[in-house]
Amino acid sequence: MRKIVLVSFVMAICMMANAQVPQKLNYQGIARTATGEPISLKKITVRLTIVDSANAGQIAYQETRSITTNYVGLFSIVIGSPGATNVFGTVGGVNWATGQKFIKLEVDPSGGANYTVVGLTGLQSVAYALNAAPTGNAGGDLTGTYPSPTIANNAIGTSKILDGSITLSKLAPGVVISGPTGATGATGTVGATGTTGAVGATGIGYGGTSTSSLLIGTGLKVFTTQAGLAYIVGGRIRAANAANVYMDGTITAYAANSLTVNVDAVSGSGTLASWSFAVAGTAGVTGSTGATGPTGANGVTGATGATGADGVTGSTGPTGLQGIQGVAGPTGSTGATGATGANGVTGST
Secondary structure, three states: OEEEEEEEEEEOOOOOOOOOOOOOEEEEEEEEEOOOOEOOOOEEEEEEEEEEHHHOOEEEEEEEEEEEOOOOOEEEEEEOOOOOEEEEOOOOOOOOOOOOEEEEEEEEOOOOOOOEEEEEEEOOHHHHHHHOOOOOEOOOOEEOEOOOOEEOOOOOOHHHOOOOOOOHHHOOOOOOOOOOOOOOOOOOOOOOOOOOOOOOOOOOOOOOEEOOOEEOOOEEEEEEOOOOOOOOOOOEEEEEEEOOEEEEEEEEEEEOOEEEEEEEEEEOOOEEOOEEEEEOOOOOOOOOOOOOOOOOOOOOOOOOOOOOOOOOOOOOOOOOOOOOOOOOOOOOOOOOOOOOOOOOOOOOO
């Protein structure tokens, strides 16, 4: 049967000048067999428990670790450090101010969870360095209770303040009283003119483009364009697709990336989606009508057109009045003798 021999136990001690006490305990032991031979270079499982006698022997803290011994069976553990499993409570949560505390050591030499209690050791005064932080009522220049006392009223006098350590912002209003304003000093000489600064980047100004698909024509047109252009409402603008394809008009709205133009003059036709902007002049007054030019020469007479189809015969008009009988004409010449007629039928006797 194997056994564990507890060789030493050391608590981590922290000086009171430190801001925070480390909440860990150093623990060392040597694992030996029943015949006293060290269990060398072997992975074993240990369970360490802090037992509180002031709480009917209840567990104040417990952790389990898998460790490997060295060639003489020595193992070292920092209780409360990372790497433990099956942890119950915290080392910082142990109430060291009440009752005696004990360390119980349980070991499974095979590295499993079949533990055997091999030691129960009472902690001596060195362990209570973890309770070195003050508790209870504060005294001296402090008031209240630990761990969060405050500075007592009227506790800090001038003898306790380092010279030159207080700034004006730390003083209450009215503590520093300003004297009367002194007379204005003489105007100093004008300093030398500084060097001219670098020319700033050119602003976006006029110009701009748009890919809005719009039909050339008069009326309101809304273009999506760049923000920050120099155009203003009421100004004239030309949106051109080519030198002779454009729309001129007055800007009625311009905000962010939207430019609205009331188009009143166009050139070209169609729906286009590529526009370049430029300032356009105001349309001039319509000039007076010029004098009428001379009448041009008559053109050549055109060829006679084809004869049209006969019209529908009209209805017969009414019979006219009998005309006056004319003068009898001269007697005509005797006509030729006619042929002898056939003999008549013989009468009856």
